[in-house]
Amino acid sequence: MNRTFNTIGLIGKFANPAVNDTVLALARHLQEREKRVILDASTAETLGEAGFETGDRQHLGSHCDLAIVVGGDGTLLNAARGLVIHDVPLLGINLGRLGFLVDISPDGMLDTLDEILAGHYREEHRLLLHAEVFHEGDKVSESDAFNDVVVHKWEVARMIETETYIDGQLLSVMRSDGLIVSTPTGSTAYALSGGGPILHPTLNAMVMVPICPHSMSYRPYVTDGDTHIEIVVTETAHSHAQVTCDGQINLGIVTGDRVRISRHDKAVRLIHPMQYNFYEILRAKLNWGG
Secondary structure, three states: OOOOOOEEEEEEOOOOHHHHHHHHHHHHHHHHOOOEEEEEHHHHHHHOOOOOEEEOHHHHHHHOOEEEEEEOHHHHHHHHHHHHHHOOOEEEEEOOOOOOOOOEOOOOHHHHHHHHHOOOEEEEEEOOEEEEEEEOOEEEEEEEEOOEEEEEEOOOOOOEEEEEEEOOEEEEEEEEOEEEEEOOHHHHOHHHHOOOOOOOOOOOEEEEEEEOOOOOOOOOEEEEOOOOEEEEEEEOOOOOEEEEEOOOEEEEEOOOOEEEEEEOOOOEEEEEEOOOOHHHHHHHHHOOOO
16 A cells, blocks of 8 residues: 555646636545645635645645646646655646646546545656756756756757767767757657657656757667766857756856756656556557557
């Protein structure tokens, strides 16, 4: 039997009233089950409903033993980055479009939630990335990424030149639109669109996918999850470059900057119902038949 949860945080898609009914139904259902409910502060503001304890991500992380995320995969990506240091597991209710991460439908969600509260669930630990930007030897910015870290050009019609090192060894010198460094979780996102492979989400691995390289000889490359990747921007003549984490956090870079990417010390904990099946999700989301 898995551990049970008693203090539960609720996080809705930012500033989106469409999630209000679902969040409110979950909150009242949990209170009926005599669970302590804490609403994310921005969710509570959107909900406009009094009578619930509220708090920021720090407060949720310090008090909750489970966080339920209502929205799409982007909402869960944001929650994962904020709560991973607190070791809080995440459960996703899918009100978005694709839903590789938030896998519970609002239809029947309360029955599924009761099963999870009773200890009947699966738990996955997934790799998280940490990216750091160094300028003239000094760290100037950093961010975590659950899906991917992307070093990319700024302007539409220009390329950048990068050198990529793995554990200090030169892998490639490339002119391209950029480079995606993806977790297994992110391998079904931007990396897949760029021609990268699908990795099982619990693998300890990272995949590097070139974005529109100048030479067709550059191919996606899978490396061990414990390696250290360094990307050096060697030429951005008349153009600018940027680092984007999970499509949500942007870090500026200039020629000569170094982007260091490695596995985060902590893993993201995801909670799934017992019937969760990754391959079934692949078939459904990618229209593989069956």
